[in-house]
Amino acid sequence: MTNRCDVQNRKLDTGFRLTKVGVTGVKKPVRIKRDENLVNDILNCTIDVFVDLPAEQRGSHLSRNLEVLREIVDESVERPVAGIETLAADICRKLLNRHDYADTAEVVLTAEYFRKSRTPNGRETLELYTLIGESTAVRGGPLMRTIGVKVIGMTACPCAQETVGDVLDCKGKVAVMSHNQRNICTVSMTMGETDNVEANDLISIVESSFSSPTYEILKRDDEAAVVINAHNNPKFVEDVVRDVLKRIVDRYPGLHDDVRLTVRSESEESIHKHNAFAERRTTLGDLRMHR
Amino acid sequence: MTNRCDVQNRKLDTGFRLTKVGVTGVKKPVRIKRDENLVNDILNCTIDVFVDLPAEQRGSHLSRNLEVLREIVDESVERPVAGIETLAADICRKLLNRHDYADTAEVVLTAEYFRKSRTPNGRETLELYTLIGESTAVRGGPLMRTIGVKVIGMTACPCAQETVGDVLDCKGKVAVMSHNQRNICTVSMTMGETDNVEANDLISIVESSFSSPTYEILKRDDEAAVVINAHNNPKFVEDVVRDVLKRIVDRYPGLHDDVRLTVRSESEESIHKHNAFAERRTTLGDLRMHR
Amino acid sequence: MTNRCDVQNRKLDTGFRLTKVGVTGVKKPVRIKRDENLVNDILNCTIDVFVDLPAEQRGSHLSRNLEVLREIVDESVERPVAGIETLAADICRKLLNRHDYADTAEVVLTAEYFRKSRTPNGRETLELYTLIGESTAVRGGPLMRTIGVKVIGMTACPCAQETVGDVLDCKGKVAVMSHNQRNICTVSMTMGETDNVEANDLISIVESSFSSPTYEILKRDDEAAVVINAHNNPKFVEDVVRDVLKRIVDRYPGLHDDVRLTVRSESEESIHKHNAFAERRTTLGDLRMHR
């Protein structure tokens, strides 16, 4: 059957341009390059893809988005992709090729990711992270890539620790209790194609910025070590964000000033039913100037 | 238009009986009786309703379920319902009336619920809970009602506290730290129409079984008090469940032995990315015999 | 106890400014003004509030956010708020008062909302919507308010309908089938304090832009009417967004050109496991110029 039905191509007199049109929640397994800490070289990706739509065209050709995704998956079997943000960029370029009426393309991609880690006392564990890869492209203009990670760790509250120390008159002595809880920290960095950042480095930066990382298996000595470390290193959500920012500035002296970044920390407060939250949106250049 | 279309009533030769057929995720505002701690006398309920279906009938008349729900809401404006489990029971009875081909009916109902509370130092707060009301009915047989609550609180780990005390040689002294986290405890009790239980009592029972309740507003002295109380009262998920069980046995000497109950405690572990979980499913009679 | 513990106020030499710090997921019941279609004058709101934090201050005083929310709720008992965006604006102003170190404040608020509606054949129903109210304020600068709605409706696909018509050679005749599905359409408009928009109007605009609104109770004649209406009015996600945009331009000639708006339509495609999506972000002025 040929395309007798061309409802999407129909011309509109009174249309409005649309900022983005596409599909969301597509799931695809993609093969990535192996490295030593990698447990699984296939990432199960959740993908949203969009292009813009001119005012005079009624519909976007949504099935082309799925064809692009399919080709990318098939190609990854032969040539594994370097990373999730490279994958997003490849999809972005193909979207502009396939949708000739579009001027912009956008891809958002997340995947669960397992990485080997070690407890304070050196036992091997396997920890789960979320990778974030995004890309935006303008026809004839620059392609931007975003690489990000979502990491679960632990924060112990500095304020409660100090107040408890006062109340119990045990300040400065070892082992002052506080409330502590799961913290979810998200970092994403947006850059052109000449800059680069490794997701594994971002994970390490975030894990060293918590009161303590968390682990799947903790025998008693490791459990005590995690608790003691966290209380020797109490952190507000604000502290987590600022420590990530500081480490990023130190770690990436070679990246351009116009690299944009967002760092966000959310604590699922053990003493409240709501969460505490802190965020900084900025550029590397701005961070370098104002520290 | 009359019901010329009777696809649902069509007779089947080779059908199977269905255990339950109905609608899920219906939202309805229902007026309940006021009491002094009640902030809002209208509960926004999320409702699932089901009846069984005989082998020889093709379809259940789903729109009748919605009509029943609508009538119940309208009636509640005139005569506020006594509680969420009474509401579930009323819906159950109406379902059997309306679906004459059905032998059983089931209703599951949840609603967010605000209640006034007080911090350790006596400041007034408003806390959020989830109410659970269920009912099942057999035509010509008994109607059972389930009243339940889901409560968020805090647990501090007894094991980590003891290990830390050993490691730092500060055992028995005040203020030994531990990991602590949000705990979600769910209690539900299923009984006939001659027994009764108040959701507010169940909330109080659960809150006294945590290491500490949690609060929306905590100024510094209250924050310290919550942290100290929780660490003076360390609890495994197992302890939370058993303390709720014990309090229920003590609180309800008059309830029948065949009252069924489920108590569940889940801790969103601050030191792990996974949760800890404990549950007991039993009857009041069994609890009374084996303690 | 006085505030001996002032960890938050501690001065930092090497801090970074934070864009926003606050609490998320706070639940509060707020009383709003009654109108004739209103079923429940208390909205259960889910609230996020934030202020910025200067580089030299370690922590934001998070408990003040909860105090502000508590006062707003208490005041609403005496003087019901006009709408959810007014509530957001009131909270924003109080946040800047209470956090004297902050230059910006942001509030995001959502609530479930029931409204009376009528089926095609005139039967009364009660439908559920989500209200969205947001506000941002800059100290000494303008306060912006966002009023938005999230509405569930139905779309029938124009392309599949036309292709089926071709394949079955029944084009132009009545009753050509297509795939249809739930569509979730979100509209939000951001404006200063001199402009205003009613959430109820936005709901009506969205419902007339679907292939058909959806209803809680549909007896057979109404069910057929909904299906027929939807197929006489097939819509892509793109069409839903553009029809909402057109109606907004027509409905609000008096609003300023710089009113910003976002319209988004997402179809949970019945023929796919993924969704179709369209969005426009723009200003009223831009829409007026380019249609």
Add this chain to the structure above:
Amino acid sequence: MTNRCDVQNRKLDTGFRLTKVGVTGVKKPVRIKRDENLVNDILNCTIDVFVDLPAEQRGSHLSRNLEVLREIVDESVERPVAGIETLAADICRKLLNRHDYADTAEVVLTAEYFRKSRTPNGRETLELYTLIGESTAVRGGPLMRTIGVKVIGMTACPCAQETVGDVLDCKGKVAVMSHNQRNICTVSMTMGETDNVEANDLISIVESSFSSPTYEILKRDDEAAVVINAHNNPKFVEDVVRDVLKRIVDRYPGLHDDVRLTVRSESEESIHKHNAFAERRTTLGDLRMHR
């Protein structure tokens, strides 16, 4: 460090037995045996594991659960597991070995799973399913395994189609429209170790019981074919459940009568904001007798 801290082993005088204690939400990548349709031989599993706890013991040794899960993963690298229910059974056995105080063990496991499929016109696609594997074991007693699948498909409503046919007087002619929508159908079968069922067969059974399966990529001719097939094959949620039951009875004549099964179909109704639902819980023997 030796286990000086034995809080968990502490003896209780007044304890209650607990039905199940364990961990929930553990994520693990597990290698499974390849077959021709398999796209990814590593499944990202979400795992809950539990054992019971005697009345006189204070705590379950939760870290042993994680050690068991770690060993299973490591072993799967050398010897890929045959299926997700075999994996659950292996975990169950190890749990009883490791928790010598426990009499029962339970494992619940889900994983996303990609499988090659073909559109009506023969184009290759890749579709996503959820696999469910469960196991329960009693010490010295039988081990039961559950194998299940969750499949997304499409239903078109027979009642609306007939009513529309009446209203428009086009009954019996081709192409009568109806409402259609996503349907989620879940099947699980519980059996001893001498019976067996393949997840791939269950997926095929479910997909042939919808009005139509759904596909990631549909060019126009395939889109029309899916819509036409669905409308030639209209199904209530009740029909989906019964057709799955019938196919299971036909497909598995050799399985024991005491195999338990649950079949559930939920339609995300395009004409309503709520869902339609049907379920049967039964045994193979009961189905064989009463059809």
